[in-house]
Amino acid sequence: MALAMMREPIETEAQQAVTPLLSVRDVTLQYQTRRQIVTATYRVSFDVRRQDRFILLGPSGCGKSTLLKGIGGFLTPVEGEISLAGKRVTGPGADRMMVFQEFDQLLPWQTVLGNVMFPMRKTGRFPRSEWRDRAMRAVEKVGLAKFADSHPHTLSGGMKQRVAIARALAMEPEILLMDEPFAALDALTRRRMQDELLELWNDIRFTLVFVTHSIQEAIVIGSRIVVLTPHPGQIRAELDATPFKQENAGSEDFMAFNRKINGMLFGEEKIAHG
Amino acid sequence: MADAVHATRGRARFKELPGRPSIEHTTLDAAAIGEIVRDVGLWQRAMAHTPLRRGLVLIALGILWEVYARFADNPLMFPSLSDTLVAWTTDISSGVLLSAVGNSVRVLLIGYGTAVLLAAVLTTLAISTRIGTDLLATLTAMFNPLPAIAILPLALLWFGLGLESLIFVIVHSVLWAVSLNAFTGFLSVSQTQRMVGRNYGLGGLRMVLSILIPAAFPSILAGLKIGWAFAWRTLIAAELVFGVSGSSAGLGWYIFQNRNALETAHVFAGLFTVIVIGLIVEGVVFRSIEAATIRRWGMQN
Numbered sequence: 001m002a003l004a005m006m007r008e009p010i011e012t013e014a015q016q017a018v019t020p021l022l023s024v025r026d027v028t029l030q031y032q033t034r035r036q037i038v039t040a041t042y043r044v045s046f047d048v049r050r051q052d053r054f055i056l057l058g059p060s061g062c063g064k065s066t067l068l069k070g071i072g073g074f075l076t077p078v079e080g081e082i083s084l085a086g087k088r089v090t091g092p093g094a095d096r097m098m099v100f101q102e103f104d105q106l107l108p109w110q111t112v113l114g115n116v117m118f119p120m121r122k123t124g125r126f127p128r129s130e131w132r133d134r135a136m137r138a139v140e141k142v143g144l145a146k147f148a149d150s151h152p153h154t155l156s157g158g159m160k161q162r163v164a165i166a167r168a169l170a171m172e173p174e175i176l177l178m179d180e181p182f183a184a185l186d187a188l189t190r191r192r193m194q195d196e197l198l199e200l201w202n203d204i205r206f207t208l209v210f211v212t213h214s215i216q217e218a219i220v221i222g223s224r225i226v227v228l229t230p231h232p233g234q235i236r237a238e239l240d241a242t243p244f245k246q247e248n249a250g251s252e253d254f255m256a257f258n259r260k261i262n263g264m265l266f267g268e269e270k271i272a273h274g
Numbered sequence: 275m276a277d278a279v280h281a282t283r284g285r286a287r288f289k290e291l292p293g294r295p296s297i298e299h300t301t302l303d304a305a306a307i308g309e310i311v312r313d314v315g316l317w318q319r320a321m322a323h324t325p326l327r328r329g330l331v332l333i334a335l336g337i338l339w340e341v342y343a344r345f346a347d348n349p350l351m352f353p354s355l356s357d358t359l360v361a362w363t364t365d366i367s368s369g370v371l372l373s374a375v376g377n378s379v380r381v382l383l384i385g386y387g388t389a390v391l392l393a394a395v396l397t398t399l400a401i402s403t404r405i406g407t408d409l410l411a412t413l414t415a416m417f418n419p420l421p422a423i424a425i426l427p428l429a430l431l432w433f434g435l436g437l438e439s440l441i442f443v444i445v446h447s448v449l450w451a452v453s454l455n456a457f458t459g460f461l462s463v464s465q466t467q468r469m470v471g472r473n474y475g476l477g478g479l480r481m482v483l484s485i486l487i488p489a490a491f492p493s494i495l496a497g498l499k500i501g502w503a504f505a506w507r508t509l510i511a512a513e514l515v516f517g518v519s520g521s522s523a524g525l526g527w528y529i530f531q532n533r534n535a536l537e538t539a540h541v542f543a544g545l546f547t548v549i550v551i552g553l554i555v556e557g558v559v560f561r562s563i564e565a566a567t568i569r570r571w572g573m574q575n
Contacts (some may be wrong), residue, residue, distance in 0.1 A: 074469060092472040102466040108571035109488040119474040122484060153572020 019086070020047035021207055022071065022175055027080035029063060029070050040066035041233035043080065046226055048175070048209060053201060055222035055241070056211045059265060063233025064211045068179050071209060072098050084174060094123045097168035101180040103160045106152040106167075112139060113148040116167045125171060138170035139163070141200065158189040165197070169206065178210045182217070194220055195246065215261050219244045219254065227264050236264045325557070353539040362543035371528065375547060378509060378524035381437060385444025386505045390498070392445065393452040398482050400453075401460045410457055414450045422447035422508040426515060440512055447508040448501040455497025459490030492568050499560055503552070510548060 026043045040063035048054045056064040069075045071082055073092040082089040084096065097119070099105070106115050116135040120126055126134060139148050142162040152160055161181055168176055182190045194217060201208065212218050218225050222241040229236045239261070244254050320326055336355055343354030353361075365371035396413075399406035422443040429439040463486055471485035487494065513526020525544055532540035568574045 072469075072473065074472065092469075092475065094474050096473075098469065098473050100466050100469070102464070104464050105466045105470050107467065107470070107485070107488065108573055109491070109567065118484075122474045122476055122480070151571055 021050045021052075021085055022048040022209070023081075023083050024048075024067075024071070025081045025083075027067070027070060027077045027082055029066050029075055030078050031066060031075065039232040041070075041228075044228075044233065044235055045080075046235065046238060048207060048224075050207050051205045053208045053210065053221055053223040055218040055225040056209065056228060057213070057215065057218040057222075057225050057261070057265075058228030058233065059213060059230055061230040061233075062228040063230075064213075064228055065179055067228075067233065068098075068177050068209065068211050071175075072096055072177055094119055094125060094171055095174045096177055097171050097173040097175075099161070099164045099168050099176065099178040099181045101183050103152075103157055103184065105164050106160055108152055111149050111151055112144060112155070112163050115152065115163055116170050119167065119171050123171075134170050135166075138166040141169070141203075142166045142196070156189075157185050158193055161185065161193060162196070165200070169200070169204065173206075175207045175209060178208065180211055180213070183212070183214075190217075197221065198246075215258055215265075216249070218261070219257060220246045220249065225261070227261055229265070237261075328557075350536065350538055353542050357539045358542040358546055361537070361539040362546055365540065365543060371543065371547060374523055374525045374528040374544075375551070378513070378526070379551070381440050381524065382444065382505055382509050384437075385441040385509070386448055386502065388441065389445040389448035389501065389505075390452060392449050393456060393497075393501075396449075396453050397456045397460065398479065400457050401482060401486065402478060407457075410453060414454045417446065418450040418454065420446075422504075423511050423515070426512055435516065440509065440516075443512050444505050444508050447504040451504055452494075452497040452501040455500065456490065456494045459493025459497075460486050462493070463489040488567075488571075491571075492573050495560070495563065495568065499556070502555060502560075506548065506552065 024044060024046050026045055027041060028039065028043055029041045030037050030039050032038075044063075044067065046054075056067055058064050066075065070077055071084075071089065073089050073096065076090075089096075107118060110118055113132070113135050116138055117131050120131045120134065136145070136148065139145055142165055144159060144162055144166070147155060147159065152163065155163070164181070165178075182193050185193060198221065200206075210218075210221055212221075219241050225237075225239045225241045227236045227239065228234065239257075241257070244257055248254050314322075340355040343349075343352050343357075346352050349357060362371070396406075396410055400410035401407075425446060426439070426443055429442045433439040433442060460482075467485060467489050468481075471481050476484055509524070510526040510529070513524045514530050516527065525548060529541050529544035532538075532544065564574065
């Protein structure tokens with residue numbers, strides 16, 4: 001309803017096939033610690049199409065977060081190329097809005113509304129007169145209209161993450177990057193946030209790249225899942241997850257799919273215990 | 275899950291405790307329980323009021339002073355609170371004290387403001403370039419331990435007896451404390467918040483203004499408070515040394531003069547004024563800044 005103008009024009013199958021929104025080609029990412037240079041991902045390639053709910057799934061150390069930072073432009077690949085809508089990614093930018101795991105991603109000196117307006121103010125993306133309305137609509141969208149004038153420290157963890165999502169969506173980014181956004185939440189809140197994210201997607205049809213280490217979360221949220229193996233991160237599989245929903249989480253197909261991913265991550269012999 | 279026995283990798287089989295039957299209770303209606311919320315008493319509410327508690331502490335200290343001074347009965351060495359207050363009101367109404375305060379505060383604000391501006395430049399430089407970091411680290415390590423009074427003779431040599439010398443030593447005493455605190459604050463800003471800023475394309479000065487300064491505000495404010503106290507100490511001390519010239523008749527000069535005249539009650543009145551101004555600045559100025567910023571933002575409890 002309110003954010004209807006965000007809706008992407010629905011493209012034909014053929015168009016989508018030709019132009020992926022985000023293309024990652026043979027990307028090797030390294031990061032430096034005090035002592036050593038670590039290769040986080042090694043020659044990783046995949047394409048994200050518009051409206052994909054694209055999941056990067058893997059255990060810790062598989063470079064999924066590093067990969068997301070690479071897409072966000074915080075890291076430059078030592079090899080390969082990341083491009084968004086045909087343009088090479090060279091640095092951070094507001095066309096790729098990040099939602100982090102940490103609650104402190106909200107600016108404590110801004111109210112909820114102020115936080116959502118902050119990137120608009122700083123990038124001047126929309127006309128000044130629209131800022132407040134756009135921010136308010138996004139805040140309403142995540143069900144926090146009543147808290148628009150509260151400061152973040154008065155909110156619960158789930159509400160903070162909702163604000164972060166609203167802040168990202170209000171910018172109408174080409175792509176939404178989420179780095180384990182629900183990992184610090186309790187199980188019940190987490191489950192509710194997953195449902196809400198899917199509802200939002202259903203409403204606005206944004207393109208999502210979502211990092212998680214939870215197989216269950218990956219299957220429920222994702223339309224497409226990239227399974228990464230660790231040390232260094234490489235793609236083990238790219239799976240279609242569209243048939244699997246929260247509602248059929250108990251079904252035989254869902255369980256089999258879950259076991260399959262489990263097997264890819266931990267080796268076939270451990271399946272029974274996973 | 276129904277199975278009580280799970281297997282764990284490479285270790286003994288995990289044995290679950292024997293199950294016990296589930297129990298369900300019915301909860302009482304809230305109305306049946308009666309009083310759930312109760313207002314706290316007047317005394318507790320009064321005691322939760324910080325200014326009131328602090329005021330009580332002040333009054334207690336005042337009473338202690340008065341009692342001891344009367345007991346000691348030596349107005350030359352230790353005048354009582356009432357004597358001090360009399361001297362204070364006399365000098366306030368005659369305007370002597372007010373003009374001294376005016377002079378001191380003016381010098382203080384000029385020196386303090388200059389120092390804060392310099393600190394802003396220095397820390398911005400330090401946060402954006404590596405050589406700036408080294409510069410700040412070296413300068414603060416060198417000059418922070420150096421008492422302002424120690425460079426006063428040098429200041430007198432360079433700038434003569436006057437405003438410039440006073441401002442120079444105040445800047446020296448404030449600059450390093452404020453810079454060091456602000457820089458430490460900048461360094462402790464969370465990586466996530468920096469990335470949030472960079473995500474929106476912020477960098478350089480815009481990053482400092484929109485993200486780093488508010489995020490580091492608790493440290494910056496602590497630095498400003500320390501700097502304020504340092505400025506006062508330095509100013510009063512410098513004016514005491516200056517005393518003889520009397521070119522800028524500030525509070526230090528007022529104290530010095532009255533000590534020479536053995537008007538101890540007036541010396542106390544001068545000190546009392548410094549304390550009162552300190553209390554006002556701490557209790558009103560800094561407290562309201564805190565309330566409007568870091569406390570409102572939940573960065574301080």
